[in-house]
Amino acid sequence: MSASNTTTITSIGAPNRRNTELALLVFAVLIPVFAYANVGLAKNDSVPAGLLGYGVGLGLLAGIAHLLVRKFAPYADPLMLPIATLLNGLGLVLIWRLDQEPSLGKAMAPNQLMWSTLGVALFVGVLVFLKDHRILQRYTYISMMLALALLIAPIFFPGVNGAKIWVTLPGIGSLQPGEFAKIVITVFFAGYLMVKRDALALASRRFMGLYLPRGRDLGPILVIWVFSLLILVFETDLGTSLLFFGLFVIMLYVATERTSWIVFGLLLSAGGAVVVSSIEPHVKERVQNWLHPLRLAPNGGVTETAQTMYAFGSGGIFGSGLGQGYSRLIGGIAPKSDYILATVGEELGLAGLMAVLLLYALLIERGVRTALAARDPFGKLLAIGLSGAFALQVFVVAGGVTGLIPLTGMTMPFLAQGGSSVIANWALVAILLRISDTARRPAPSPAPSPDAEPTQVVRTQ
Amino acid sequence: MNKPLRRVAVFCGLLVLALLLRVNYVQFVQADQLSNDVHNRRVAINQYAQPRGDIIVDGKAITGHTTTTGSDFKYKRTYVDGPMWAPVTGHASQAFGTTFLEGVEDKFLTGNDDRLFFNRTIDLLTGKEKQGGNVVTTLNPKAQEAAFKGLGDKKGAVVALDPGTGAILAMASTPSYDPSSIAGNSKTDEKNWVALDKKNDPDDPTQNRALRQTYPPGSTFKLVTAAAALESGAVTDVNAHTDTPKHYTLPGTTTELKNEGNIPCEKATLTVALQYSCNTVFGHVGADKVGLKGMVDEAEKFGFNEEQFVPVRADKSNFDTKMTKDQVALSSIGQFDTAATPLQMAMVASAIANDGKLMKPYMVDKLVAPNLSTIAQTNPSEMSQPLSPENAQKLQSMMETVVNSGTGTNARIDGVRVGGKTGTAQNGVDNKGTPYAWFVSYAMTDQGSPVAVAVVIEDGDANRDDISGGGLAAPVAKKVMEAVLNK
Numbered sequence: 001m002s003a004s005n006t007t008t009i010t011s012i013g014a015p016n017r018r019n020t021e022l023a024l025l026v027f028a029v030l031i032p033v034f035a036y037a038n039v040g041l042a043k044n045d046s047v048p049a050g051l052l053g054y055g056v057g058l059g060l061l062a063g064i065a066h067l068l069v070r071k072f073a074p075y076a077d078p079l080m081l082p083i084a085t086l087l088n089g090l091g092l093v094l095i096w097r098l099d100q101e102p103s104l105g106k107a108m109a110p111n112q113l114m115w116s117t118l119g120v121a122l123f124v125g126v127l128v129f130l131k132d133h134r135i136l137q138r139y140t141y142i143s144m145m146l147a148l149a150l151l152i153a154p155i156f157f158p159g160v161n162g163a164k165i166w167v168t169l170p171g172i173g174s175l176q177p178g179e180f181a182k183i184v185i186t187v188f189f190a191g192y193l194m195v196k197r198d199a200l201a202l203a204s205r206r207f208m209g210l211y212l213p214r215g216r217d218l219g220p221i222l223v224i225w226v227f228s229l230l231i232l233v234f235e236t237d238l239g240t241s242l243l244f245f246g247l248f249v250i251m252l253y254v255a256t257e258r259t260s261w262i263v264f265g266l267l268l269s270a271g272g273a274v275v276v277s278s279i280e281p282h283v284k285e286r287v288q289n290w291l292h293p294l295r296l297a298p299n300g301g302v303t304e305t306a307q308t309m310y311a312f313g314s315g316g317i318f319g320s321g322l323g324q325g326y327s328r329l330i331g332g333i334a335p336k337s338d339y340i341l342a343t344v345g346e347e348l349g350l351a352g353l354m355a356v357l358l359l360y361a362l363l364i365e366r367g368v369r370t371a372l373a374a375r376d377p378f379g380k381l382l383a384i385g386l387s388g389a390f391a392l393q394v395f396v397v398a399g400g401v402t403g404l405i406p407l408t409g410m411t412m413p414f415l416a417q418g419g420s421s422v423i424a425n426w427a428l429v430a431i432l433l434r435i436s437d438t439a440r441r442p443a444p445s446p447a448p449s450p451d452a453e454p455t456q457v458v459r460t461q
Numbered sequence: 462m463n464k465p466l467r468r469v470a471v472f473c474g475l476l477v478l479a480l481l482l483r484v485n486y487v488q489f490v491q492a493d494q495l496s497n498d499v500h501n502r503r504v505a506i507n508q509y510a511q512p513r514g515d516i517i518v519d520g521k522a523i524t525g526h527t528t529t530t531g532s533d534f535k536y537k538r539t540y541v542d543g544p545m546w547a548p549v550t551g552h553a554s555q556a557f558g559t560t561f562l563e564g565v566e567d568k569f570l571t572g573n574d575d576r577l578f579f580n581r582t583i584d585l586l587t588g589k590e591k592q593g594g595n596v597v598t599t600l601n602p603k604a605q606e607a608a609f610k611g612l613g614d615k616k617g618a619v620v621a622l623d624p625g626t627g628a629i630l631a632m633a634s635t636p637s638y639d640p641s642s643i644a645g646n647s648k649t650d651e652k653n654w655v656a657l658d659k660k661n662d663p664d665d666p667t668q669n670r671a672l673r674q675t676y677p678p679g680s681t682f683k684l685v686t687a688a689a690a691l692e693s694g695a696v697t698d699v700n701a702h703t704d705t706p707k708h709y710t711l712p713g714t715t716t717e718l719k720n721e722g723n724i725p726c727e728k729a730t731l732t733v734a735l736q737y738s739c740n741t742v743f744g745h746v747g748a749d750k751v752g753l754k755g756m757v758d759e760a761e762k763f764g765f766n767e768e769q770f771v772p773v774r775a776d777k778s779n780f781d782t783k784m785t786k787d788q789v790a791l792s793s794i795g796q797f798d799t800a801a802t803p804l805q806m807a808m809v810a811s812a813i814a815n816d817g818k819l820m821k822p823y824m825v826d827k828l829v830a831p832n833l834s835t836i837a838q839t840n841p842s843e844m845s846q847p848l849s850p851e852n853a854q855k856l857q858s859m860m861e862t863v864v865n866s867g868t869g870t871n872a873r874i875d876g877v878r879v880g881g882k883t884g885t886a887q888n889g890v891d892n893k894g895t896p897y898a899w900f901v902s903y904a905m906t907d908q909g910s911p912v913a914v915a916v917v918i919e920d921g922d923a924n925r926d927d928i929s930g931g932g933l934a935a936p937v938a939k940k941v942m943e944a945v946l947n948k
Contacts, residue, residue: 250472255462294498313487314495345487402487404479
């Protein structure tokens with residue numbers, strides 16, 4: 001056999017999918033631009049004056065992000081950036097659309113555009129400065145301290161609508177530290193579980209087909225459980241509490257491969273939720289609103305929950321068209337933040353809402369795929385943690401707004417108004433891109449073998 | 462670690478699936494229910510997003526619209542001669558819903574009716590604003606004006622029917638209100654609405670007394686008793702003496718049923734008994750000759766014990782179906798639990814005037830699309846035949862005697878046969894309340910009867926002796942009949 005017949009698999013020509021990303025980004029920018037024009041035409045019979053500026057602005061943000069991904073994370077997943085851009089762009093249009101309703105107070109789209117810019121800047125920053133996600137592993141316990149601080153901070157500030165999830169800084173505005181804590185705590189869980197997973201996976205007894213963990217290994221899950229219950233009690237926020245506990249259970253399960261943790265997690269969270277929701281009045285009220293969404297308020301008025309259901313119902317299959325719905329009836333600031341999906345449902349209809357939910361699903365799927373593709377356990381845990389947190393958040397918010405589960409105080413990533421949320425989620429996507437870049441990067445080409453004899457490949461793992 | 466990762470992926474997929482199922486449930490399965498919920502403000506917003514169609518009387522619109530700003534609603538309803546037409550139109554209010562014709566025909570007036578689908582589609586394609594359809598009524602503006610002015614500042618109601626078709630010619634109720642004053646959703650509208658509430662205005666101006674209030678019909682109910690006597694065969698000759706004693710004691714009791722004043726009732730013929738309104742004769746005939754079953758059958762043929770839809774709902778008039786004999790006697794002269802709406806008594810008069818055939822009352826002649834094509838037309842239909850033609854004619858001659866030489870002389874019209882019956886119904890415990898003055902009548906020309914009227918006046922500023930059907934109510938009925946006859 002001659003050397004010329006040998007085929008070697010090399011990295012040369014391995015597709016990095018950056019052009020796919022660019023093509024998708026064009027759509028991700030064009031769709032919100034058309035949506036923006038659509039709102040203007042529906043509301044004022046004219047193309048909005050800011051259309052060009054908005055289009056160019058969104059295009060620039062996407063373009064810069066794309067170029068830097070090309071440079072610093074060339075093998076990163078090609079779908080995440082376009083989906084994030086599309087969701088963020090649509091969110092801006094929806095907020096601008098709701099700004100057209102005088103009854104909803106001052107305009108918020110310009111601020112949101114500024115926060116989005118900051119978010120993209122952070123996204124770029126993470127890609128440029130975080131050369132390898134494994135660096136984060138060094139900061140496991142610092143992350144823990146930081147996450148604790150972020151989660152505890154809101155207790156010292158006044159609550160908004162009953163939930164204490166805000167930190168109010170005079171002159172700057174309000175921050176939702178929970179959004180950042182979501183990322184930081186994932187880093188901690190990933191680092192911690194990577195080290196401890198073998199110990200936690202040790203089983204003592206088999207009971208009803210489940211390997212029960214040793215009693216002393218129950219410590220960490222109990223601590224996190226108590227902690228999330230404390231959040232629920234002191235910050236009266238079901239969403240944040242559910243998110244952190246769910247996140248921990250998912251990561252624990254992935255790290256140890258023990259189904260028993262899931263069972264324990266479910267039992268603990270169900271027990272905790274039932275107890276707290278029957279004690280804490282704010283949570284109790286939310287549960288009542290969930291059970292009876294259309295019930296009138298004590299003063300005879302229509303509740304926000306009912307208004308939201310009416311918005312969804314009135315949207316029907318195809319929706320009223322952007323700018324032609326009445327989700328402003330929900331009133332206050334909520335339509336732009338917590339209830340933004342109601343506007344999607346009413347104006348874009350069931351079709352539009354399902355499309356948006358599928359965009360989220362796709363982003364989550366890319367995140368989970370990144371976890372599968374990652375080669376190091378820390379990367380796997382970090383990626384599944386971030387995607388899991390994202391998925392839980394989407395579920396908790398969308399489920400709450402549509403009445404599937406009781407409503408909580410979290411916001412729809414990228415879509416909803418809120419600076420902390422949009423910044424934190426851009427950072428989250430950046431970390432996932434960094435992991436996927438590492439995962440998908442072809443291994444350095446091996447040194448040319450001295451002899452051209454075929455080598456037997458041995459699987460060692 | 463990949464096995465649990467795949468399971469987590471499936472879990473995330475399930476979360477999304479649950480969301481997708483939920484939004485499909487809300488926006489597809491529940492959509493109709495939610496979008497039409499009474500508390501969903503979009504319903505009202507859509508109602509007033511385009512000019513509402515008009516309610517038409519004799520070729521002229523009695524409604525209109527103006528544009529409003531500063532609220533969810535683009536158009537506001539206006540009314541021409543609002544108080545006069547209020548019992549017909551009801552109100553269409555941005556804040557307080559719709560009633561009567563505005564309510565019953567709401568979908569047609571707003572243009573949302575399925576029957577206007579074709580028109581809507583054309584409008585959509587040609588870029589025209591959605592338009593509501595018009596409701597053409599059967600009312601006669603002159604008769605309505607005569608009725609409304611005749612009632613004046615007294616409390617009462619008038620219904621006039623065309624006996625040959627059942628078309629409602631006049632429907633007035635006083636005191637009334639101007640629906641324009643509550644059509645918007647401003648503070649003023651709110652204030653007016655509160656002021657109209659029964660709690661704040663004991664006169665209850667928004668009440669449609671013509672359809673939604675039942676009164677004891679008093680002596681006017683003797684027409685039904687007379688009809689029952691003739692139809693059951695208890696009496697065949699209206700000019701033959703009856704065996705009524707001078708003093709009639711209610712069967713099974715020791716209570717004597719008295720007549721009003723000193724009138725010739727002993728052994729009186731049916732004609733004379735109606736002419737003078739003898740309680741004894743009709744009590745005796747109803748309870749002892751016709752009996753409960755015959756009375757109930759006849760009353761129900763006239764429409765008692767049943768809601769009427771014209772198409773606005775009218776309350777059920779009542780004639781008890783389970784009574785002792787003495788109660789039947791009282792009921793036969795329109796007392797005890799007997800109660801009738803003005804519409805019901807107009808139906809009684811119209812059936813007699815139409816030779817015994819009762820036509821179903823209606824007030825919507827046709828529904829007209831914005832492009833003036835007729836979408837629906839009401840055809841007169843027979844509701845029942847309470848009397849044979851011969852018996853109807855006997856009763857007509859009796860009623861004409863009442864007007865010519867009895868208690869109803871105030872309703873006489875020169876050159877026209879007019880038949881009528883007065884009634885002065887008791888009200889309140891031991892008759893302490895002001896009695897209700899009734900008058901039901903019809904006019905007859907060579908071409909048959911063009912109009913039958915029922916008038917009830919609740920509350921005269923006169924004392925008990927002065928108030929009587931003949932004195933208060935008959936002149937109003939006369940004016941309404943003259944208006945229809947063009948006199």
